[in-house]
Amino acid sequence: MLKLAFYGKGGIGKSTTVSNLASAFAANGLKVMQIGCDPKADSTASLHGGARIRSILDLVRERNNDFTLDEMVRLGDGGVICVEAGGPTPGLGCAGRGIITALEKLQEKGAYDVYKPDVVLYDVLGDVVCGGFSMPMRKGCADSVFILTSGETMSVYAAANIAMAVRNFRGRGYASLGGLILNRRNVPDEDAKVAQLAADFETCVAGALDWSETVQQAERLGKTVVHAFPDSPMAAQYRALADAVLAAARKGDAPC
Amino acid sequence: MLKRLNGQDDMTGAEIPIRDAAFPAPFVSGLEYNAPARGPWNIVHTGMLIPESHQVFACAQGCLRGVILTAAEMLEMGRMSWISVDRNDLFDGSLERNIVDGTAEIIRKLPKKPRALLLFISCVHLFAGCDFEFMLGELRAMFPDIDFIDCYMNPTMRKSGLTPDQLMRRQLYALFAPCPADPKTVNLIGNDRPTDGTSELAQLVKLAGWELRDITLCRNYEEYMRMAKSTLEITYLPTAKASGDALEKRLGRKHLYLPLSYDFDEIERNLASLADALGIAAPDWSEAKRNALRALDRAKEIVGDTPVEIDYTATPRHIGLAALLAEHGFHVTRVYTDAMIEEERPAFERLRALAPDLLLTATVHAKMRFAGKGVHERGDVLAIGQKAAYFSGTKHFVNIVSGGGMYGFDGIARLADRMVEAATHEQDTETVIQYKGLGCRSCL
Numbered sequence: 001m002l003k004l005a006f007y008g009k010g011g012i013g014k015s016t017t018v019s020n021l022a023s024a025f026a027a028n029g030l031k032v033m034q035i036g037c038d039p040k041a042d043s044t045a046s047l048h049g050g051a052r053i054r055s056i057l058d059l060v061r062e063r064n065n066d067f068t069l070d071e072m073v074r075l076g077d078g079g080v081i082c083v084e085a086g087g088p089t090p091g092l093g094c095a096g097r098g099i100i101t102a103l104e105k106l107q108e109k110g111a112y113d114v115y116k117p118d119v120v121l122y123d124v125l126g127d128v129v130c131g132g133f134s135m136p137m138r139k140g141c142a143d144s145v146f147i148l149t150s151g152e153t154m155s156v157y158a159a160a161n162i163a164m165a166v167r168n169f170r171g172r173g174y175a176s177l178g179g180l181i182l183n184r185r186n187v188p189d190e191d192a193k194v195a196q197l198a199a200d201f202e203t204c205v206a207g208a209l210d211w212s213e214t215v216q217q218a219e220r221l222g223k224t225v226v227h228a229f230p231d232s233p234m235a236a237q238y239r240a241l242a243d244a245v246l247a248a249a250r251k252g253d254a255p256c
Numbered sequence: 257m258l259k260r261l262n263g264q265d266d267m268t269g270a271e272i273p274i275r276d277a278a279f280p281a282p283f284v285s286g287l288e289y290n291a292p293a294r295g296p297w298n299i300v301h302t303g304m305l306i307p308e309s310h311q312v313f314a315c316a317q318g319c320l321r322g323v324i325l326t327a328a329e330m331l332e333m334g335r336m337s338w339i340s341v342d343r344n345d346l347f348d349g350s351l352e353r354n355i356v357d358g359t360a361e362i363i364r365k366l367p368k369k370p371r372a373l374l375l376f377i378s379c380v381h382l383f384a385g386c387d388f389e390f391m392l393g394e395l396r397a398m399f400p401d402i403d404f405i406d407c408y409m410n411p412t413m414r415k416s417g418l419t420p421d422q423l424m425r426r427q428l429y430a431l432f433a434p435c436p437a438d439p440k441t442v443n444l445i446g447n448d449r450p451t452d453g454t455s456e457l458a459q460l461v462k463l464a465g466w467e468l469r470d471i472t473l474c475r476n477y478e479e480y481m482r483m484a485k486s487t488l489e490i491t492y493l494p495t496a497k498a499s500g501d502a503l504e505k506r507l508g509r510k511h512l513y514l515p516l517s518y519d520f521d522e523i524e525r526n527l528a529s530l531a532d533a534l535g536i537a538a539p540d541w542s543e544a545k546r547n548a549l550r551a552l553d554r555a556k557e558i559v560g561d562t563p564v565e566i567d568y569t570a571t572p573r574h575i576g577l578a579a580l581l582a583e584h585g586f587h588v589t590r591v592y593t594d595a596m597i598e599e600e601r602p603a604f605e606r607l608r609a610l611a612p613d614l615l616l617t618a619t620v621h622a623k624m625r626f627a628g629k630g631v632h633e634r635g636d637v638l639a640i641g642q643k644a645a646y647f648s649g650t651k652h653f654v655n656i657v658s659g660g661g662m663y664g665f666d667g668i669a670r671l672a673d674r675m676v677e678a679a680t681h682e683q684d685t686e687t688v689i690q691y692k693g694l695g696c697r698s699c700l
Binding site for chain 2: 065092097100108130131132134135138139158172
């Protein structure tokens with residue numbers, strides 16, 4: 001079982017990318033579990049027609065501990081096992097605590113033992129702002145962390161912060177940095193800026209994605225690009241990224 | 257507008273005749289009251305059962321008050337230290353570091369290194385997502401000759417998962433790792449007081465030539481750690497069942513849950529299961545049953561029609577005990593219970609049919625604030641349990657918690673004898689029940 005966590009600045013395209021990776025892995029015959037670690041609970045939307053699914057935090061709120069593992073998941077396109085951690089009411093409560101609770105519940109109910117996924121993808125909100133957001137990179141959760149970024153200054157800045165957190169936690173046996181994923185926004189010197197960031201943290205750019213209208217079209221259909229437009233150039237990019245991510249994760253801490 | 261809940265005229269919501277009561281939760285949960293009858297053990301008392309151990313509590317100062325007072329009352333302040341948490345620890349990300357460094361400093365300053373250290377983290381550490389495994393890993397690397405146990409003081413989580421009491425009883429045995437077993441050895445797990453040697457449980461173990469091990473009997477750390485090598489695990493308190501299940505899973509050894517009971521058939525079934533696990537034929541228990549019945553008859557003769565009131569702290573099977581006593585002609589009028597366990601359902605139905613007017617009374621309902629101290633005083637009551645004694649204001653009570661170490665037919669006979677003793681002797685209730693942790697050093 002390979003467990004991968006995806007971080008990056010808000011709005012950078014984590015959920016879209018992770019869902020497309022899930023579709024690509026599933027199309028290759030792998031059993032995939034995608035866990036959205038965002039209070040908005042919309043990480044997996046494009047894997048089940050854009051509809052919202054009940055989050056683990058919803059279940060905890062409604063029924064304390066009186067629910068089954070099956071109720072925590074929903075099967076999406078390609079058989080991807082979709083889970084949404086959920087979170088508190090916006091502006092109230094503690095989102096980090098929500099992630100901790102959700103991941104603990106998955107462990108308690110034996111999610112990994114029962115479903116035995118080949119690949120687990122954690123789609124994590126924004127930045128490592130508190131203990132809750134570091135949870136997916138801890139021992140027992142992700143093996144590798146991938147950071148999505150564009151060449152925009154704030155995105156690079158956020159990516160650097162996340163990479164720093166991964167480095168700081170490395171001594172604890174937490175996840176290693178699998179690499180960066182460049183999600184192009186077509187800003188000047190974009191590839192060079194991200195390559196420099198990768199060099200600063202002694203990691204590699206595992207893959208790159210072009211900006212494409214196809215992504216928006218698929219989103220409007222409530223589907224992933226890989227599922228809705230499998231023959232498109234963008235789908236090919238996601239499939240290539242899936243291969244690259246797997247290769248980088250298997251390589252672990254080895255230098256690029 | 258505020259309304260005074262004086263409980264003098266209207267106990268609606270705080271008590272209900274059993275005929276109208278819902279099972280297992282007869283009362284609505286709300287604002288709660290805690291009566292000053294402190295016999296049941298808390299996590300500090302339970303943790304102290306590990307010989308030669310030291311406890312470190314990391315929590316806010318307001319929460320430390322209770323645990324420190326417990327240790328002080330036990331005259332065990334030398335076995336407890338603490339690390340206080342303040343707001344800045346959250347801002348600068350030092351929650352984990354402070355625990356590791358603070359615990360290390362405590363250990364270095366102790367006059368003698370403990371064999372085991374129970375490290376308690378609190379709600380704030382769990383909310384903040386502290387990595388307990390990381391902290392323990394650091395401490396284990398620094399002090400390889402000390403066994404560290406992760407413990408939890410997290411009252412805000414008591415409504416889900418294991419209760420703090422269950423969790424503490426489970427963690428008492430967290431150090432036990434898989435190892436070759438000593439033949440013919442059996443652990444009694446999760447109790448906080450020894451079980452009577454005259455009980456059929458103890459007698460059966462002896463008859464089979466097995467050795468009974470119990471943390472309450474361990475005089476030193478070696479004896480405690482020898483329990484890790486026992487062949488069989490037994491629990492009989494509901495709060496200890498999770499401990500037995502965890503050991504069975506981790507050590508791959510059989511766990512027998514033989515619930516404390518006042519039902520003759522259930523007792524006999526439990527003893528048959530135990531005999532089977534010990535590899536001997538179950539003896540004939542007829543004489544033991546007759547003894548129990550004779551003791552109940554004697555007690556009934558003395559107690560007569562005096563109202564009997566029982567509370568949940570006396571025994572986890574308080575409904576079962578009430579049913580047994582009602583079936584033997586005792587005038588059981590009230591059971592103090594906030595909720596019942598599923599195991600009590602058959603006894604609940606029997607009691608409902610037998611004594612439909614019997615009152616179930618909540619102990620934590622806000623109206624109970626005024627139920628003690630004479631407001632509801634019924635001086636002629638025979639109480640079983642400290643809360644029943646407090647609320648009724650009686651001087652005649654059986655002072656036990658968690659079954660009092662009395663088990664089986666022998667346990668019923670002993671309890672009947674204790675009722676006679678209580679009926680014929682007055683106690684200074686207020687003085688007796690104000691101490692925490694009945695059976696601890698502070699209460700000896």
